Amino acid sequence: MAELKEVSLQLPASAEDIAQLEVGSIVYLSGVVYTAREGVYDRVLKDGASLPDELIKASGTNFHCSPAAAADGSGGYNVGGVTATASFRFSKYMAEWLDLTGTKIVIGKGGMTQKDYKEVFAPRGAIYLTTVGYGTGALLGRGVKGVRKVQWLEELGLAQAMWFFDVEKFGPFIVDSDLQGNSLFSQQGELVNQNIDKLYEGLKTPALHRYGETDDRKDELL
Amino acid sequence: MIANEAIETAGYEIMKKAAIDIPEDYLAGIKESQKTETNTLSGYVIKTMIENYEVATEDRRPMCADTGLPRYYVKIGDNARFGGGFTGIERALRSATARATHDVPLRPNRVHPLWRTEHNNNVGINAPEIEWSFEPDVDWIDVTTVHKGGLFGTDYRMLFPGDGIDGIKRFFLDTLIAFGKRGLCCQPAIVGVGIGGSKDTCMQLGKQAACLRSVGDRNPDEKISELELELKDMGNSIGMGPMGFVGSSMCVDVHVEVGYTHTGGMPVSVHTFCLSSRRATARLHSDGSIEYRTDPQWFTPYMRRETVEWPS
Numbered sequence: 001m002a003e004l005k006e007v008s009l010q011l012p013a014s015a016e017d018i019a020q021l022e023v024g025s026i027v028y029l030s031g032v033v034y035t036a037r038e039g040v041y042d043r044v045l046k047d048g049a050s051l052p053d054e055l056i057k058a059s060g061t062n063f064h065c066s067p068a069a070a071a072d073g074s075g076g077y078n079v080g081g082v083t084a085t086a087s088f089r090f091s092k093y094m095a096e097w098l099d100l101t102g103t104k105i106v107i108g109k110g111g112m113t114q115k116d117y118k119e120v121f122a123p124r125g126a127i128y129l130t131t132v133g134y135g136t137g138a139l140l141g142r143g144v145k146g147v148r149k150v151q152w153l154e155e156l157g158l159a160q161a162m163w164f165f166d167v168e169k170f171g172p173f174i175v176d177s178d179l180q181g182n183s184l185f186s187q188q189g190e191l192v193n194q195n196i197d198k199l200y201e202g203l204k205t206p207a208l209h210r211y212g213e214t215d216d217r218k219d220e221l222l
Numbered sequence: 223m224i225a226n227e228a229i230e231t232a233g234y235e236i237m238k239k240a241a242i243d244i245p246e247d248y249l250a251g252i253k254e255s256q257k258t259e260t261n262t263l264s265g266y267v268i269k270t271m272i273e274n275y276e277v278a279t280e281d282r283r284p285m286c287a288d289t290g291l292p293r294y295y296v297k298i299g300d301n302a303r304f305g306g307g308f309t310g311i312e313r314a315l316r317s318a319t320a321r322a323t324h325d326v327p328l329r330p331n332r333v334h335p336l337w338r339t340e341h342n343n344n345v346g347i348n349a350p351e352i353e354w355s356f357e358p359d360v361d362w363i364d365v366t367t368v369h370k371g372g373l374f375g376t377d378y379r380m381l382f383p384g385d386g387i388d389g390i391k392r393f394f395l396d397t398l399i400a401f402g403k404r405g406l407c408c409q410p411a412i413v414g415v416g417i418g419g420s421k422d423t424c425m426q427l428g429k430q431a432a433c434l435r436s437v438g439d440r441n442p443d444e445k446i447s448e449l450e451l452e453l454k455d456m457g458n459s460i461g462m463g464p465m466g467f468v469g470s471s472m473c474v475d476v477h478v479e480v481g482y483t484h485t486g487g488m489p490v491s492v493h494t495f496c497l498s499s500r501r502a503t504a505r506l507h508s509d510g511s512i513e514y515r516t517d518p519q520w521f522t523p524y525m526r527r528e529t530v531e532w533p534s
Contacts, residue, residue: 002262024263068287070327080327081278083287086373086406110404110465132270133464134408135286135498138278139270157340158330172270174263174465185404188263188467195461196399203392206385 008169011105012060018104018127021175023184027129028171032059032148032164033107035066037085039160041093043152044100055149055164056101064090064108066159068137069147077147079165081137084109087128091116098124109134111176111185118181129173130185136172143170224363224506226306226314232504232512233318234325236367237292239502241284241326244275245516248412248499251437251474255410259471264463268410268471271464271497286498289328290369292319292344293351295434295520299360303508312352315365320345328369353426358524366503366518368433375407375494378425383488387449390417390490391456397492398457398472405465408496410474412437413457416491419481428491431477433501434520441478442526450476464497474499479521 004026009017011031021027032055043049068081087108094116097103106112107129112121121128131140144165151162176184209221252268259265278285294315298304306314320343323330332349333340344350357364377397381389394415401407414432416424440447454476463469483489505513 004262004266026266066287066329068284068289068327068329070324078327081284081287081329085288110406130465132267133274133497134405135288135496136270136274137287137498138281138283138285139274141283141287142277142281157333158342185466188465189403191468192403192460192462192466199395199456199460200392203388203395204385206379206389206392207382208380210379 012058013105015125018125019179021127021178023175023178023182023187025175026171027173027175028169029061029173030168030170031061033061033063033167033170034059034165035063035163036097037064037066037090037160038093039156040152040162041090041097043156045093045096049152051101052149052151052164056103059164060103061105061107062097062101062103064106067163068141069158069163077150079144079147080141082140082144083137084131084134086110087112095120098126105129107131107173111183114181114183114186117177117183121177122179122181125179127175127179128177130176132172132174139172140170143167224302224304224508225510226304226310228506228510228512229304229306229311229363229365230314230318232365232506233294233315233367234322235512235514236365236502236504237318237322237328238326239514240367240369240500241289241322241328242278242282243502244278244285245436245499245501247436247438247516248474249275252410255471255474259463259469261463261467261469263465263467264469264471267464267467284326284328285500287329288371289323289331289344290371290500291331291349291351292328292367292369293353295353295355295366295368295430295518297355297357297364297520299357299362301359301361302363303361304363315350315352316345319343319350355520355525357522361508363506364503364519365506366434366501366520369500370433371408371496375401375411375496376429376492378421378489378491381488381490382486385488389488390415391453393490394453394492395456395460398494399460399462401494402460402462402472403466407494408498409462409464409494410471411494411496412499413453413473413476414493414495415453415476415478416493417478417480418483418489420483421489423481424483424489424491427479427481428493430520431479432493432495434518435477436517437475439477442523442528446478446480450478453478
């Protein structure tokens with residue numbers, strides 16, 4: 001089996017670092033990574049809450065993640081596992097968020113659409129890394145060396161709060177999108193699609209269609 | 223007599239074990255998939271997942287940070303005697319959930335569906351679910367916990383007898399292809415298929431087939447067992463591996479459970495139990511001892527109630 005290319009990046013990643021990433025390569029990160037998902041996006045983009053700008057700048061890396069973590073009783077946090085959550089749900093926030101924060105790397109589960117990459121990510125010099133598996137919580141947890149800060153813990157809860165992690169050889173991640181807006185998931189999906197018609201050959205269709213298969217409410221299911 | 227404190231101890235321990243240690247049957251199953259996976263990306267994902275299980279066990283950290291929705295399945299022997307009553311067991315398991323959530327730590331996933339408020343401990347209204355079953359002629363209590371992600375990979379469809387096995391196969395493919403893309407259902411998975419019953423039974427049977435039977439276990443009905451293997455081959459021939467990459471590792475196993483259903487219908491449900499198939503069982507004996515294992519042994523002959531008990 002062929003080997004995949006492996007790259008280690010120091011955060012914040014430079015424009016050159018990002019430009020050299022190829023879809024399908026493996027990436028490890030060191031530096032500061034922050035988590036932000038709908039709770040944080042709404043708080044900042046809708047409610048106008050202000051961000052810890054210096055830390056965001058030092059990171060430039062938004063992880064779509066809720067950690068398995070708990071307060072350790074002495075003012076710190078015990079971070080166990082770290083796993084991404086599905087990113088497609090945050091598509092609508094991305095343009096404004098990337099503009100506001102200057103974030104260049106987004107990490108998550110499952111990628112975004114090719115359209116998002118072409119129209120939102122690539123023009124802003126940003127790329128997307130996907131977690132592997134997606135259950136590599138323990139491996140990623142090992143890469144978290146400490147919690148730099150937790151923003152809005154009380155207001156948003158553990159899962160939605162904004163965590164700033166100090167990370168070292170944090171990964172692995174796979175490059176899903178590059179600066180041309182290519183997407184590994186789209187490429188792989190197209191290859192898989194070529195086989196699909198063959199799978200259904202000879203299987204007769206059910207008598208009743210499914211509610212939800214059409215958007216035309218005047219259609220019958222029969 | 224089984225003390226209520228023992229139930230809480232067992233509940234707490236299995237919460238930890240489920241979150242951290244991959245069940246050996248699933249690990250053996252994914253290593254089998256690894257042998258036949260020829261795609262570089264899919265092979266890389268499987269290799270990384272196996273490393274992740276090892277790190278989880280070494281570091282005693284959860285293998286996946288998404289705790290899913292932790293829940294319990296309790297099987298009580300007819301001759302079991304326990305100190306706290308049925309509601310005592312429920313209280314003990316709620317308390318064990320909250321403590322394990324803090325101590326492991328697990329992600330507090332459970333929130334109010336409308337207000338999104340939470341207690342930060344995976345306990346709340348109707349949560350964790352506790353399902354009950356019973357077993358004749360024994361005096362133990364089995365408590366199983368399952369942590370299963372809940373957003374993708376499950377679907378239900380009402381088919382009709384005329385749609386036949388073809389209809390089931392199509393729906394099975396539809397579900398795996400739709401949720402397999404980008405790996406939303408975190409395959410390779412143990413896929414559970416529920417056939418029959420009423421809608422809720424159908425969902426329940428499929429869910430239990432995925433989560434409460436170990437890899438390699440076959441349905442005692444020979445024809446259903448053949449269907450399980452046929453569906454497994456079919457799933458692995460989609461051409462999709464982990465994360466929706468090109469590959470051949472979609473199903474680590476397929477389990478089918480059936481229930482008598484309406485004469486006019488054939489409801490079917492499909493459930494995927496992910497790469498971090500988290501389950502653990504404790505057996506509480508009447509002498510106070512507790513044994514731990516990963517095979518829930520949920521579908522006993524009594525559980526399936528295959529026979530009618532009186533002459534027809």
